[in-house]
Amino acid sequence: MVLTSFVHESYQYEDLIDSLSITRDTSRNPLFDVMFSYFKEEEVSENSLAGLISAYEGLDARVVSKFDISMVVVEGKEQLHISFNYNKRLFKEITMSLFMGYLKTIVSSVLSNPDQLISEITILDKEEKEALLSLSTGVISDVIPTNVTVLDLFKDQVKQRGNEIALELGEERLSYKELGIASDCLAAYLQAEGVEKGMMVGLYMERSIEMIIGILGILKSGGSYMPMNPEQPVLRTIHMLSDSGSKHILINCSIASNFYKDYKITDLRDSRIFEDYKSVTPAIIKTEIAYTIYTSGSTGYPKGVLIGHDSLFNYIQGQKTYFEITSKDAILQFSPIYFDASVEQLWLSLTSGARLVLVAKETLLDSKLFVTYLAEKSITHLHSTPSFLSMLSLPENLSLRNIVSAGERCSSSLASKYISSYRFYNKYGPTETTISALEHEVTVTDIERGVIPIGRPIANTQVYILDAYGTVLPKGSVGELYIGGAGVSRGYLNNEGLTREYFVENPFIKGEMMYRTGDLGRWLPEGTIEFIGRKDSQVKIRGHRIELGEIINQVESHAEVGQSVVVVNGIGSDQYLVCYYTSTTGIESSELESYLQEILP
Template structure:
């Protein structure tokens, strides 16, 4: 447990150590910790030092982590465990378990950043077989956080919990709204929030939560929803990362007769800084719900365009483009991809807009309805997955000739991945699965591998 004073003092001390070791403005520092208070010290310490942080999950395959560190030019790693052997990192390691780090000056360090500098870099799935790093600025992060505080009516009396990996921005809704508002933030490990008993325990003590629809499904089918409604303080659930299941909403409505808990739908790619569109779900009109994601957040604009880059009329599907203060800076070391995805905005001269690849339509009341993707990108348990990246990894296996990966839904409406492969010789599925796990995180490993006849 950390108070805000202790968090500030320790992050100041860490920032001082990082500067002594050569960290400067525009540096990118790797961060690899467990979900713990040390994680927060690492995040704030790196930001205070003037650098941006690159969060990496220690459970991810070494090949993927090594690629991210090399691609981002990581020369320093802040961690709570020595991962240097596992990931073959030969740069400078700052171990948060070393108590000597926290013996220096506790006062606030001099600010060297500017608002347009990178605050963090998040790597997302890429079609080429390699992840791509999205650089998000301080100003974009502040714009998003303040907009969500306003949208969710968050005050200093609230309480929340981190229910996702810090290596992805899904949970930053809770992290940064909590830090700015000065409220209690519970940091849970994946084992904890995937366990219905522990999830319910923390849910009863929190006033708002951000979670994936998959986790929401676990919560409402836990058999403990009545306890949350009767004994808990929860007033709002923010759903994001993947489409919302209509049947889960119906189940929730049948439990929350008094409409104690509001449900917000939250949409946005990492390139728009966590999210850019939100809207409250009307539980009394679930039958009409068709994954309406809402309206743009403060200082964000949306455009729905056809193939000729013309605005589509109300009700006509088109590709969603977003613009405004929440746009990311671009991709690490990928100027051509940045120029392709972040183009000049013809409707607002001098501004940029980001091409999302999402098919949507605008309703007569101004809200936006999500329809699907125009490419092979899917969402699995809130994580963005390019099917092409999985296919490219499969094709590097010496015994695989062809590979196609598709997304499917189970009887609960949950998305899973299935790989269809042909071999140059006899294939052993267990070996193929193990091979993929060496290169891809768990959420990108297909649930089923099907060998097809040639």
């Protein structure tokens, strides 16, 4: 290709610029930013060669950079002379030194094995690779005790703090002792109704005290719970129940019985369920499934993510330490139970002896009422989405200590809004790795730089940034995020093909698996990770995974350009009904994302 290009060597550079109609800018080259020059020694005089080398090494003359980076190679009889010249406003000296080191590593690799594929060449030397792998690993905490689960930690709190408040919703309150008894009653009832060890039970419930009792009762019975959104389309609910094999559903709201006539439905508003107290102590093995949350993605259908008791225990223990949670805290149960953030909020509280404060949907929809509620309930720990946090105006006299942003990209403007008054955290993690895998307490330096990191790996977790061939990338290079460690789920329920595709062997720890996220990130100089975006067209809006490509395909297949069209965005994206008008030039992903930001709850 290079040789054939010499046919055009007489074509004038200025004519090329004019033909391309490139806007002129005196501050930069109009056509390219990186220059590579290769000379043979006989093409350069001995004096000019010496001058060139000494100038580029900065030994005598001051060099002015004409490009962002230029690389000059002079081929001598015995060796190559290689020099970099760079724009100091864009690159630091240490960065260019790293580039030189990478180049040397590449050359050494090629010389030692000329027949290898380019994809097999690594630019990292052994020491830097080991340093990055060490950075990729979170704190190694104690091994999870045999068969100890979050339920055991909750039972300890019942013994220690039986008369203290465990749950609140408005004026309703339940002590640890009352919560323990109610959940035991429900567990005994479920066992009598045929719920056996390892059986999945559906939760079709609105925010309530009964909702928390339902979760505890299911786990105490030996089963696992599967939360569902009562407001989602019936088709999605039926799919989840059928796919999971659930035969029992706990409810506290109306349900279309004609659709669910084949299921055993238990309404927790019936007080008779809690009249016959029986203690239940099923032997729960830590490797058994605690819960299954259905999440959407690129398949167009919801996938059931299986999370074990061991993964949940490890996560909660690490988070209690990280956030310094004690029995004096009051944690807001902000997230719906069909989002995994709710799992963190629930168990962070009930395993610490803290108060778990539920909030009514009506309060969530009114920012002033919400702030008043925070004050009335003396909330100390708030975990929410950036879009919700951006709407709040918090007074300075709150009991609030921690604000945690998760589920979407966190902006510098949002962090700067809270950092002076609260400890402000940014978190990242897909459902497939037990809630979160990375976290970071935001600093003034982060805000000044304009980049809010998603942080470092949490306890007993590994987070790698790899290229398309599974090679470790250096700091600053964008690659795909892979997550390993104690939080990696058991895969997707009844979907071995998709499990094999996304849950792959960890090449750095023998015998362990890691999850391929489809998200892009890069290491920042100080050793935290910056979230870049998706490899595909998936976006996350207020915690919902939305496939823009699915919507666009449906729009383009059902309407001409400029027509109005109604789209049901598949079961995979929570089946929201989307009304959209295509533009005269067709539908754009960025335009659609902005529209969804406005209409999604």
